[in-house]
Amino acid sequence: MRILMLTHAFNSLTQRLFGELGRRGHELSVELDINDDVTREAVALFDPDLVLAPFLKRAIPADVWSQRLSLIVHPGIKGDRGPSSLDWALMDGETRWGVTVLQAEAEMDAGAIWATSEFPLEPGRRKASVYRNEVTEAAVESVLLAVERVQADGFAPEPLDYGRPDVAGTWRPAMKQADRAIDWHRDDTATVLRKVRAADSQPGVLDTIGGVRAYLYDAHPEAGLSGAPGELLARRQGAVCRATMDGAVWLGHLRPKDPEDGYPFKLPATQVLHETAAGLPESPMPLWDAGGGTFQDIAYRESDGVGYLSFDFYNGAMGVAECERLLAAYRTALERDTRVLVLLGGRDFWSNGIHLNRIEAANSPADESWANIRAMDELVRAILTTDDRLTVAALRGNAGAGGVFLALAADHVAARSGVVLNPHYKNMGNLYGSEYWTFSLPRRVGEEAGRAVMEHRLPLLAAEALELGLIDELAGDTPEATEALVARRAAEWAGSGALDGALAAKRAALGEIGGGEGLDAYRDGELERMRLNFYGFDPSYHVARYNFVHKVPSSRTPLYLARHRSLRNAGMAREARRA
Ligand code: COA
Ligand code: THG
DSSP: OEEEEEESSOOHHHHHHHHHHHHTTOEEEEEEOOOHHHHHHHHHHHOOSEEEESSOOSOOOHHHHTTSOEEEEESSOTTOBSTTHHHHHHHTTOSEEEEEEEEOOSSTTOSOEEEEEEEEOOTTOOHHHHIIIIIHHHHHHHHHHHHHHHHHSOOOOBOOOTTSTTOOOOBOOOOOHHHHOOOTTTOOHHHHHHHHHHTTTTTOEEEEETTEEEEEEEEEEESSOOOSTTOEEEEETTEEEEEOSSSEEEEEEEEESSGGGSOSSOEEHHHHTHHHHHTSOBOOOOSBOOOSSSOOSEEEEEETTEEEEEEOOGGGOBOHHHHHHHHHHHHHHHTSSOSEEEEEOOSSEEEOOBOHHHHHTSSSHHHHHHHHHHHHHHHHHHHHTOOSSEEEEEESSEEETHHHHHHHTSSEEEEOTTOEEEOOOTTTTTOOOOTTHHHHHHHHHOHHHHHHHHHHOOOEEHHHHHHHTSSSEEOOSSHHHHHHHHHHHHHHHHTOTTHHHHHHHHHHHHHHTTHHHHHHHHHHHHHHHHHHHHHSSOOHHHHHHHHHHTTOOOSSOOTTTOGGGSHHHHHHHHHHHHO
8 A cells, every 4th residue: 555654653553553654565755743734745646545643733634534444553442532641641550551553534534444452551651761662562553453454444443432332531631731740848758759750751750859840750769868858869870850749759860941951951950060969969879770769870780500680771861971881880790700691781771872961962963973982982892892691682672873773782682572763874864874783783784784874874673683693683572571581692602612612703803903903993984074073064963963952853854755746756646546
């Protein structure tokens, strides 16, 4: 089928559906929801059999949905309607939730139902985490089913009827800040966590913290500290700890509401609260895995002769500090008597490379970019040159740009089957990229495929990455399954007689390229180009980063997505229709 994906942004869910539908032979094009006329034009140019809206905030115009079957992916259980579905589900403590694929009509989300899928929902989860995991899996299932039903011809979608016993949901209005507000004197830790997490990653809970009006994000429980409700107690690695009625929470990121209080995008809480935060006592966090109950973004543990270094950075963004701390932890892990070391990335993201928000907020974004890429390169190099043990990258969540090449530095790369990889830098103003990609990419996929991956700038499903040889293994359908499968394999290797041979081969391969010195040549070549990206005459990278960080809406859909706008394709489509 010809499917036009109409979407507010080419976000992770849209990318996943784009990959899954493309793999099944559908002809796809994407239009970002810019305005109704652009939508109309896209329909006219592409002449789709189906309009699919995976992530749409505005109404599809009546002349489009009345002439073209238009399906909406709604992140709600059957019968649920409105723009804040997941927010309400999490605030109300629903224990089952779902995705509904419904037909667009005049009344929002009231159209006939083409497919649904449900999942259990644990209380206190972060909205974006549920979206990137359960919602995305359920959306893939129900969209594929709906598309089959459209193709089957003669399937009658079910009109929305609240009289039916299986129609559980209802219309819920847009959630307001008043619905989200925290009362530090009355809300216990679980309530504060629930409120912040139901609004994370957007819009955040508006509050006053350290005298600043700001949106709160990235909340974690703290079992060991307490104080007067609302009081700031401590700081740790960018986060601040704040007392609740019965305990305390860590808040990792803030976004100031008013421009006079700082940049209007998310930054580490200590950076937003500068002097106030600087006056707080530093609460140290050892590397050994505390097993929860506090904020720990890097943790190490061992079992069955395997070392596990886990890390989970907000939005997968790695600034200089994160790179340096992870490198220090990696070096400590190398001192341990293990022969297999697993790098276990976060549930939502493995890594998205350098920290674009922190760079944007720096006095010299060029200098900060340079420092950040140098710090990333040091980390990647430490992994590439580890020759006394096997390294495994376990991707539970998505990876983008330099984050992908961080993973490729490991000997074995395993990913959750639903992971989406963006192994290219082009969308960030034609950034050349570093992280030793000129070494790792051709080493894994060959010169030609490597060039194609970098050039065509499209996301890759984990299964596609496996076929290309970019990664080595699909490990499970959930973050938990990925962790368990990787652990089983790592323990097998650690106890295997074949490991010595594998390590000898690894040392030989490293020797063949001239060891660390051989690697220098790759990095220096990359950095020469990066220096031009950061300091040269062409400001593309700085412009792209500004737009990304400030979420400047696109005025047009990039041509690599809007295939109907590339003249050749549009012409061919019209020819094909006429014939
Ligand atoms: N630095 C800072 N923030 C980043 C980031 C980075 N490198 N990569 C992603 N983020 C943030 C996004 O701004 C977004 O912020 P929000 O919480 O305010 O919404 C959040 O992470 C999630 O990103 P989003 O695009 O909504 O997630 P997604 O899963 O739908 O899409 C990508 C993932 C990879 C397509 C997209 O985030 C991206 O293009 N990232 C940039 C990668 C990059 O160019 N890195 C730098 C070069 S090394
Ligand atoms: N029919 C048509 N178009 C659609 C839908 C549809 N476009 C996508 C949409 N479903 C997804 N669902 C909703 C439901 C309600 C609202 C937005 C998207 C909504 N919006 C408020 C408004 O427009 O005033 C603003 C909400 C906010 O503040 O975020 O109520 O079924 N044709």
